[in-house]
Amino acid sequence: xxxxxxxxAALSVPEGENLVLNCSFTDSAIYNLQWFRQxxxxxxxxxxxxQSSQREQTSGRLNASLDKSSGRSTLYIAASQPGDxxxxxxxxxxxxxxxxxxxxxxxxxxx
Amino acid sequence: DAGVTQSPTHLIKxxxxxxxxxxxPKSGHDTVSWYQQALGQxxxxxxxxxxxxxxxxGNFPDRFSGHQFPNYSSELNVNALLLGDSALYLCxxxxxxxxxxxxxxxxxxxx
Numbered sequence: 001x002x003x004x005x006x007x008x009a010a011l012s013v014p015e016g017e018n019l020v021l022n023c024s025f026t027d028s029a030i031y032n033l034q035w036f037r038q039x040x041x042x043x044x045x046x047x048x049x050x051q052s053s054q055r056e057q058t059s060g061r062l063n064a065s066l067d068k069s070s071g072r073s074t075l076y077i078a079a080s081q082p083g084d085x086x087x088x089x090x091x092x093x094x095x096x097x098x099x100x101x102x103x104x105x106x107x108x109x110x111x
Numbered sequence: 112d113a114g115v116t117q118s119p120t121h122l123i124k125x126x127x128x129x130x131x132x133x134x135x136p137k138s139g140h141d142t143v144s145w146y147q148q149a150l151g152q153x154x155x156x157x158x159x160x161x162x163x164x165x166x167x168x169g170n171f172p173d174r175f176s177g178h179q180f181p182n183y184s185s186e187l188n189v190n191a192l193l194l195g196d197s198a199l200y201l202c203x204x205x206x207x208x209x210x211x212x213x214x215x216x217x218x219x220x221x222x
Contacts, residue, residue, distance in 0.1 A: 004153075031208055043115075043201060044154070044213040089153055093208060098144065098167055101153030 002027045006102035021075040023090035028068045036089045080109045117214035132187040132217045136204030143185040146201040197221045
């Protein structure tokens with residue numbers, strides 16, 4: 001049974017700092033992995049999608065990496081801003097299947 | 112493109128009642144999935160619809176049922192509501208198993 005874990009559960013950093021969010025999963029037989037952002041009480045915004053054959057994806061100040069063999073993904077945020085404050089969720093998808101989510105990392109960026 | 116739209120945004124129901132939530136997928140998407148998100152938790156998969164059929168189901172009781180229409184829109188029905196059904200219900204659409212896009216969610220409160 002696939003399980004997804006995100007560490008840390010919460011993170012507070014000063015503005016301008018570079019940071020890394022971690023995601024681990026127990027079954028390496030995934031189709032893709034997706035990182036999302038969620039603002040309080042809102043839906044999920046897709047940030048990056050990494051196919052199982054890829055090692056990383058970049059979008060602006062965000063970079064996500066995937067190491068299937070070790071069951072790990074990281075989301076790197078460069079030069080953090082207060083507007084980056086949100087909960088970040090990673091989710092893995094198996095073939096023909098559902099997304100399985102971690103519990104999320106709540107990020108707070110202080111001005 | 113309006114993206115994934117859900118209605119209503121908020122709903123208050125009494126225990127024992129029935130509720131129907133609606134979802135219109137992003138243009139070009141053929142797969143719709145429903146998730147339940149309790150406060151402080153990651154979303155939990157309810158079920159997925161493809162070509163008007165339920166393709167996969169999570170660990171939710173039969174009180175949770177759904178439907179997909181020929182235009183790919185979908186409904187989630189919950190019967191005999193319990194207090195524990197209070198949550199944010201999220202709809203996601205994708206083209207097959209590619210990148211998932213989420214709606215803004217329906218906040219259901221059962222009193």
